[in-house]
Amino acid sequence: xxxxxxxxxxxxxxxxxxxxxxxxxxxxxxxxxxxxxxxxxxxxxxxxxxxxxxxxxxxxxxxxxxxxxxxxxxxxxxxxxxxxxxxxxxxxxxxxxxxxxxxxxxxxxxxxxxxxxxxxx
Amino acid sequence: xxxxxxxxxxxxxxxxxxxxxxxxxxxxxxxxxxxxxxxxxxxxxxxxxxxxxxxxxxxxxxxxxxxxxxxxxxxxxxxxxxxxxxxxxxxxxxxxxxxxxxxxxx
Numbered sequence: 001x002x003x004x005x006x007x008x009x010x011x012x013x014x015x016x017x018x019x020x021x022x023x024x025x026x027x028x029x030x031x032x033x034x035x036x037x038x039x040x041x042x043x044x045x046x047x048x049x050x051x052x053x054x055x056x057x058x059x060x061x062x063x064x065x066x067x068x069x070x071x072x073x074x075x076x077x078x079x080x081x082x083x084x085x086x087x088x089x090x091x092x093x094x095x096x097x098x099x100x101x102x103x104x105x106x107x108x109x110x111x112x113x114x115x116x117x118x119x120x121x
Numbered sequence: 122x123x124x125x126x127x128x129x130x131x132x133x134x135x136x137x138x139x140x141x142x143x144x145x146x147x148x149x150x151x152x153x154x155x156x157x158x159x160x161x162x163x164x165x166x167x168x169x170x171x172x173x174x175x176x177x178x179x180x181x182x183x184x185x186x187x188x189x190x191x192x193x194x195x196x197x198x199x200x201x202x203x204x205x206x207x208x209x210x211x212x213x214x215x216x217x218x219x220x221x222x223x224x225x226x227x
Contacts, residue, residue, distance in 0.1 A: 046219060046221055047208060047210075047219040049215075049216055049218065049219070064216045065122075065216065098165075100164075102212075102217075104170060104171070105152070105170060105171045105212045106155075106212025106213075106217055107155045107167055107170040107171075107210075107212060108155070108157070108165070108167060108210070109167040109176065111166075112164065113164065114163075114164050
């Protein structure tokens with residue numbers, strides 16, 4: 001049974017960097033059949049896919065255009081986890097952030113427990 | 122980007138009812154359509170993948186159909202635990218996108 005456990009701060013100051021980590025159990029971040037995603041949810045934006053990292057002979061990333069200039073998603077094979085960094089945050093980045101695994105027809109399952117990140121001074 | 126439009130945005134129903142939610146894609150996505158249920162304070166939970174395949178552990182009263190641009194999620198014999206918000210999501214191409222949600226209320 002795959003489980004994802006998120007960690008990271010719930011409060012970030014404007015212009016600083018949001019950093020979250022997602023620890024994987026029951027699967028490998030280096031899996032050739034999965035992709036590891038970050039999604040956020042807010043009342044104004046709904047569910048918004050931010051990006052993913054995955055291994056297909058080499059590491060690859062895809063990012064949403066809306067955050068492409070500010071986002072980095074990295075795997076950590078030594079700890080079997082992956083991370084999200086979002087730079088230069090503003091109050092509009094306030095949301096619940098989820099990590100999730102995608103497989104098959106890019107279906108998201110399972111999900112992490114979610115982290116409410118508030119951007120405020 | 123592929124836009125996903127759900128209707129209705131909310132509906133009222135009673136235990137035992139049959140409920141159908143519609144999701145329309147702005148362009149053809151073949152059968153790369155997934156459905157999720159979300160309850161307050163919880164992460165979304167996968168119900169249906171590839172338009173019509175029931176995820177393991179999901180009750181058989183949930184069913185999905187459609188292909189191309191038009192899809193449906195049907196809940197037959199609505200149960201108290203089914204009152205939640207439902208989302209569709211396309212997996213055809215990045216950026217992966219979600220519908221706006223349908224809240225099923227008592």
